[in-house]
Amino acid sequence: MIARTVIAGAHIATVDPAGTEHADGHLVIDGSEIVAVGGGAPPAWALDGRAPDGSPCVERVVLTRVDGRGRLLTPGLINTHHHLYQWLTRGYAQDSILFDWLTTLYPIWARIDADLTQVASLGAMAVLARSGCTLVGDHHYVFPRGCGDIVGGIVAAAGEIGVRVHATRGSMDLGASDGGLPPDFAVESTEAALRASAEAVAAHHDPSREAMVQVALAPCSPFSVTADLLRQSAVLARELGVRLHTHGSETLDEDAYTRERFGLTPTQYLESVGWLGPDVWMAHCVHLDAEAIARFASTGTGVAHCPTSNARLGSGIAPVPQLLDAGVPVGLGVDGAASNESGKLGEEIRAAVLMNRLRAGADRMPGRKALWMATMGGATVLGRDRELGSLEVGKLADVALWQVDTVDHAGLIDPVAALTLAAQPPLALLLVHGRPVVADDTLLTVDEPDVARRVAAASRELAERV
Numbered sequence: 001m002i003a004r005t006v007i008a009g010a011h012i013a014t015v016d017p018a019g020t021e022h023a024d025g026h027l028v029i030d031g032s033e034i035v036a037v038g039g040g041a042p043p044a045w046a047l048d049g050r051a052p053d054g055s056p057c058v059e060r061v062v063l064t065r066v067d068g069r070g071r072l073l074t075p076g077l078i079n080t081h082h083h084l085y086q087w088l089t090r091g092y093a094q095d096s097i098l099f100d101w102l103t104t105l106y107p108i109w110a111r112i113d114a115d116l117t118q119v120a121s122l123g124a125m126a127v128l129a130r131s132g133c134t135l136v137g138d139h140h141y142v143f144p145r146g147c148g149d150i151v152g153g154i155v156a157a158a159g160e161i162g163v164r165v166h167a168t169r170g171s172m173d174l175g176a177s178d179g180g181l182p183p184d185f186a187v188e189s190t191e192a193a194l195r196a197s198a199e200a201v202a203a204h205h206d207p208s209r210e211a212m213v214q215v216a217l218a219p220c221s222p223f224s225v226t227a228d229l230l231r232q233s234a235v236l237a238r239e240l241g242v243r244l245h246t247h248g249s250e251t252l253d254e255d256a257y258t259r260e261r262f263g264l265t266p267t268q269y270l271e272s273v274g275w276l277g278p279d280v281w282m283a284h285c286v287h288l289d290a291e292a293i294a295r296f297a298s299t300g301t302g303v304a305h306c307p308t309s310n311a312r313l314g315s316g317i318a319p320v321p322q323l324l325d326a327g328v329p330v331g332l333g334v335d336g337a338a339s340n341e342s343g344k345l346g347e348e349i350r351a352a353v354l355m356n357r358l359r360a361g362a363d364r365m366p367g368r369k370a371l372w373m374a375t376m377g378g379a380t381v382l383g384r385d386r387e388l389g390s391l392e393v394g395k396l397a398d399v400a401l402w403q404v405d406t407v408d409h410a411g412l413i414d415p416v417a418a419l420t421l422a423a424q425p426p427l428a429l430l431l432v433h434g435r436p437v438v439a440d441d442t443l444l445t446v447d448e449p450d451v452a453r454r455v456a457a458a459s460r461e462l463a464e465r466v
């Protein structure tokens, strides 16, 4: 049996290399794969049960028709940076900069465990899916003693919601007594972190093109991790064939920290321990000088741009137009919910447009460039650009269908601007790997009020553990 979905009559932004759009187009999905996309009505073979080449199908075709009129069809959005567990710690340290915010939250985070992380992930992923996200990148780096299988909890939550997940096995091994920022009780030994990283990859990483779950290694940041752990993590990740992720150049405090401690900028320091390359992506990259941008570009190092979080913590505005001009792959991220209480990836598109214009000018961040970052840019940063990120024949069917004819958007002359400049539209449909996850702005896979109740209880429990 072939499950075929035909979407017709939508404005389609394919985000293919030519930026092709169809004002009244169709998309055909067979199972988990896009088999046709174009302008006008769907081809006859799609509706009468034949194969794309017009020949009869050996298997029975079960057809679902979706009315795309009044709707915008885009690739599913890809989140390149998050800390899902922080869904339980929203609203703390509301007016603090990064280092003060971190020192307020570390003692709470140090009580996290696998069960609480799984509930947090359900809440965060529910909101992500409802904002168009089909691939959730996460960065988890807090592993208190006896916390259980946290990466397993994140993977289980993604399975329940029905989204792809790129989890990370992160780490911190530089406690306050050794000159780091986190308290000693929140860090692991270097050896334990490396052992657990290899175990997480063995347990959960799927290298296949169709993968719903991948795992990367992700020491937390230059001020919470030793040079030894950074160096050995890079070697281990390359042995295992997985990617590397960390925070880089987020704040001026971090810049001062590496200059004082190593006599290097954060980028020079990270490069010195093997951390630039096409298999590396870094969150934030707010304070990059021209030399650092050139090094990112020549090494193919990716960036996760998190505009709302950078604003919430007053960290600054990343030089995104300059990064894109230089050819650096840039994706979008919501960052952890403790520094972005919204957690909606769809909203980051508009935030990226507005914030980058404040620094670089209105013509330097077109809305469609921000949509590219949220889709193809993210797929590139996560190493999935061959199979995800655009609506093209042969790609996997991760798609978002946005309702743009309600009172919020009716009359707006450009449907794409509904997503890039206006309030985030509701979702008519979200498909991940061809499977429906959201319809009529409601999750199909979990009971939303039940997730809300579980999140509230888990958040209370974590607060009371301190």
Ligand SMILES: [Zn+2]
Binding pocket: 081, 082, 083, 139, 247, 283, 335, 336
């Ligand atoms: Zn972060």
